[in-house]
Amino acid sequence: MATVTPRAIWKGAISFGLVHVPVALYSAIQDTRPKMRMLDQATGAPVGYQKVAKDTGQAVDKGDVVKGMEVDPGQFVTLTREEIREALPRSTQTIEIEGFVKREDVPATYFNKPYITGPVQRGRKVYALLREALQRTGRAALGRVVIANKQHLALVAPAGNALMLYLLRWADEIRDPAAVDLPGTAADEGVNERELKMGEQLVLELSDDWHPERFRDEFREKLEALVEAKRQAGDVRKAPMVEDEPAIASSADVIDLTELLRRSLQGAAATPAAASTTTAKARATRRPAATRRAANDEATSQRAAAAAEPVAKKTASAKVKPRAPAKKASSRSG
Template identity: 35%
Template sequence: MPRSLWKGAVSFGLVTIPVKLFSATEEKDVTFRQVHPADGGRIKYKRVCEVCGEEVPYGEIAKGYEAADGRMVVLEASDFDDLPLPTAKQVEIVQFVEMGEIDPTAYNKSYFLEPEGPGAKPYVLLREALKKSNKVAVVKVALRSRESLALIRAADDLLVMHTLLWPDELRDGAFAAPSDEIKAGKGEVEMAGMFIEQLTAPYDPTQFTDSYREALEQVVAAKLGDAPAVPTAAEETGEGTGDVVDLVAALKASVEAAKKRREAAAAAGAKEPAKKTKKAG
């Protein structure tokens, strides 16, 4: 069982729900060390003061804030202790909203909430109330000495909390939008819609895997002498990418390819006979 990251309580009106917080995700990637190629030795870094040149032990390093004009302010532990942070151990519900009202760009990290002791009954109460109302709770919470905006939603038997970025942390993406002068033709939009329809299916994340990580793990295994290196898909097919000139023609080809894949999958499923057991004697 994973270790809880935080303990506190969700304030649901006059009801208090003691909870533990657990990370709902874990990143899986191939990690690397910085090494000396000649002998494989790991590269280590020293913390050196740029003013006096002395190496500074980690325990003696303080936090400094550099102003725009270059002045440096050193902050003591007491400076942080004295900051007003009412949400340090309390998750305060400030509003209930529709899930769709929150821009997905604002989502940051996800956590499971587990009730503690007498918190089980009010936990279930909040979970069922959120389900019935189709709402999510907007909350404020302090994690790692930083106050965050977050939402709590019901997910099956659990309450899940997603921390959100603050509004001033979201960039305006207007600069990335194409010019208003660029238009998509009616036929192009209709053909694109047909392609979307062909690939529309219930979302099943188990269908997808991290091909890059799998291939990289095979390369590492081959280097260790445990397995032969496997060629990439591009090496096997010899395919490359080219410029798409005729959008309608490209989309038509995409639709036909999608139809064939769907028909082949359906035919393969229909050909699998049901297993029969032979009667004895």
């Protein structure tokens, strides 16, 4: 299994009912592919890309480049930075849970990227409660989260001692397998019983347990060995490479777990629509996130000041610090 990078990329809370679980997100995967840059053969300096107008072949300054969406072949609607920024989702530093679904009901094609969540501040107790409640019920928490100005469908599910956050694809991103010309049943395709039994026997003979560590990226290993041999031989060219580190977002507060659980259950019992989060009526009658956060603030006087902070501050703290602009034609990766 890949080693977890200890640096948190996002901090906030998992919110369900009146309860907030303060967590930090850590990437559950790491890129081990060889990273190569384009270099000038004569000088060894990194080579980047220029923005070139396709009609004239001339370079275009960064300030003269605008974004547009094609509405008809060759016809574009341009958008200003302000218009795009206005359409961006507002970050609430919260993974808003909208329902609890069976883990096996989510098709594998929806899973996009995994993260490990870890408790922060004094959130270990409520983190453990949510994890084991999901384990006992066989459910996973389905909701939404905004990370780096992009809204995602997300699933929170237990995996051992961890709560994993899986970013999911939206339903309209999934292609219907029926669009591919697939074969019918084995009988429809002329497969006889003898051939089926031979196929089953072969599968059983090659049956094994899950041991992913047995498999390695042989191309990467050979390339790394070649690079190391050249390094040992002194075949190294020096070139400046500068990269900024991303900033870490702000954290969330911790609330009184027992009181909020009790009030969440009371609220669910008092509102018939709240008995089911899987229907449209239930979702329509749920209290808005701002109301739930206000109820959390009511649990302790220490959170009153935090509740009074402007939303703009929380939004600004959720954004990851952008990297420094790349130098034209020299600093972008190849």
